[in-house]
Amino acid sequence: MRKSFKKLLAIGLAAVMGAAMLTGCGGSGGQEGSTGAASGSSDGKTLNFGCQMYSDGVVDPAYDTNAAWNCMRYGIGEALFKFNDEMVAEPWLAESAEHSDDYKTWTVKIKDGIKFSNGADMTATKVKESFDRMKTEGPNGTSAPDKFVPYETEITADDEAGTLVFVLPKADFNFTGNLAHPVSEIINVADTEDFTNGVIGTGPYVISKFTDQTGYSMVKNENYREDVPYDKVEIMFMGDASAKTMALQSGQIDLAENITNVADIENFKNDENFTVDIAAGVRCGFSWMNMKKGPLTNATLRKAILMGIDYDAICKSNLINGLYTAGFSVLPSTLSYGYDKLNNPYAYDVEGAKKMLDDAGIVDSDGDGIRELDGENINLKYVSYENRSLNDFSDAHTQYLKEIGIGVTADYGSSDDQWSKLTTFEYDFNNNNWSTVANGDPTEYMANWYSKSEGNYCGYANEEYDKVYEEMLKTPETEKRAELFQQMQQILVDDAVAVIDGYYNSSMIYSKNVGYAHIHTADYYWISTEITPAN
Numbered sequence: 001m002r003k004s005f006k007k008l009l010a011i012g013l014a015a016v017m018g019a020a021m022l023t024g025c026g027g028s029g030g031q032e033g034s035t036g037a038a039s040g041s042s043d044g045k046t047l048n049f050g051c052q053m054y055s056d057g058v059v060d061p062a063y064d065t066n067a068a069w070n071c072m073r074y075g076i077g078e079a080l081f082k083f084n085d086e087m088v089a090e091p092w093l094a095e096s097a098e099h100s101d102d103y104k105t106w107t108v109k110i111k112d113g114i115k116f117s118n119g120a121d122m123t124a125t126k127v128k129e130s131f132d133r134m135k136t137e138g139p140n141g142t143s144a145p146d147k148f149v150p151y152e153t154e155i156t157a158d159d160e161a162g163t164l165v166f167v168l169p170k171a172d173f174n175f176t177g178n179l180a181h182p183v184s185e186i187i188n189v190a191d192t193e194d195f196t197n198g199v200i201g202t203g204p205y206v207i208s209k210f211t212d213q214t215g216y217s218m219v220k221n222e223n224y225r226e227d228v229p230y231d232k233v234e235i236m237f238m239g240d241a242s243a244k245t246m247a248l249q250s251g252q253i254d255l256a257e258n259i260t261n262v263a264d265i266e267n268f269k270n271d272e273n274f275t276v277d278i279a280a281g282v283r284c285g286f287s288w289m290n291m292k293k294g295p296l297t298n299a300t301l302r303k304a305i306l307m308g309i310d311y312d313a314i315c316k317s318n319l320i321n322g323l324y325t326a327g328f329s330v331l332p333s334t335l336s337y338g339y340d341k342l343n344n345p346y347a348y349d350v351e352g353a354k355k356m357l358d359d360a361g362i363v364d365s366d367g368d369g370i371r372e373l374d375g376e377n378i379n380l381k382y383v384s385y386e387n388r389s390l391n392d393f394s395d396a397h398t399q400y401l402k403e404i405g406i407g408v409t410a411d412y413g414s415s416d417d418q419w420s421k422l423t424t425f426e427y428d429f430n431n432n433n434w435s436t437v438a439n440g441d442p443t444e445y446m447a448n449w450y451s452k453s454e455g456n457y458c459g460y461a462n463e464e465y466d467k468v469y470e471e472m473l474k475t476p477e478t479e480k481r482a483e484l485f486q487q488m489q490q491i492l493v494d495d496a497v498a499v500i501d502g503y504y505n506s507s508m509i510y511s512k513n514v515g516y517a518h519i520h521t522a523d524y525y526w527i528s529t530e531i532t533p534a535n
Helices: 002-019 065-073 124-140 241-250 262-269 299-307 311-316 350-359 390-403 415-423 443-449 463-473 478-494
Strands: 046-051 081-083 089-091 094-099 105-110 154-158 163-167 205-211 215-220 232-237 255-257 274-278 283-289 379-385 407-413 429-435 498-504 507-511 514-516
Touching: 046 241, 089 094, 124 154, 124 163, 241 255, 241 262, 262 274, 262 507, 283 390, 299 350, 311 390, 311 498, 379 390, 379 415, 390 407, 390 429, 390 498, 407 415, 415 429, 429 498, 443 463, 443 478, 463 478
Parallel strands: 046 232, 046 255, 379 407, 379 429
Antiparallel strands: 081 089, 094 105, 105 163, 154 163, 205 215, 215 232, 255 507, 274 507, 283 429, 283 498
């Protein structure tokens, strides 16, 4: 991939640069040694699904954010609420929700007749036990469930009425959105024995076997409240987009998520044997810049870096075209938070970037092609991983930065490597792809740059930003909140806090063995009952 990338990038960018990216197995979990591999043929009763592996396949919502997503994406866990494609939270396991005038007390009515996959009834008490576990186990992982349901929240369950009362420590205008996030999915705590790979949820499918680094074999949940279209689902981990493409073409899998090779996507679009479904882009690909320690604590260096990269050219290159839309803010231009009113002071300007560095005394004094800062060559550690074209973006950024005398060393590994190095500040750049409205609005996402947030993994601190963020937390009116989000974006743009890859469009591609599949705007919902066999 690396050699191929360099050749294609040179072709795609040369012209532009010249001119100017459980279950119901009884809670046993069962690492039983099955490969989880598909047979290569579809009988209409088995769905073979190829996907990226996150968090080593762990499905425990308390483990980390990716593990919570796994649990919901694989059709194991569900939440009280669910996002529609306009990112509005609608009842799922809940029937309704009401709030007090001060938005601190929320009363949620759960649906009658919901069962966990082991046949146990989903009662208000069991729902409370699920949230209580996140209070005790959440601090041991990195899923940070308190961002959605604070640990100080008092929860009262009434089984007879089928209600839960949440008394929050502070007002939350988007609490149903927080109850829709995967870390808030409901599991049967009392009956689950293996929380790593065997949680008991309410979803349509149940894990029967798990093989480390390979995938899951799943069967239909016989206690599900609706008809379940497949008897079995084989989930196969395929981190490389080319592997997904070849598996689809050969018939090894019927369905794949997020193939990122542009040429492959176009081929599938033009092949009547396949269907390509693309969701609106609310994800942002961006590289954190470490402002806690290292060279990027220097604001002038960060600003020159942003000015030295042609994001439009990268997104229009033959490697990225169609997968991302270029942009300069941490919130995508598709969202209604004032992107068109923002000013970008660091538009692509190679000579301007060089002059900015020269004027700041960040120069190449020994003629080796690399500028020095504080007497040492600038050599930035770029952490990235092979998913959603992140490595391709990182390679492209490296090529552009070389042109202005900035040295970069690649540190590419798995998504788990990326996350561990992010949380321990072992990086200069750290490339990733985040859903910007994971709980229905950008509040939780924008906390990434709030100095008082535990999720501030870049060490950024700005009193003005904190003040606007805190005002937003006290503001219920939608239009006023949008204005405050716009102000926060401009502050982050001005302070050059991140290298923006662009805004990603998620996709699913499926063969004629599948009658229907859909990738949602909130891509928490991969395996569901809406995916049906062709017959």
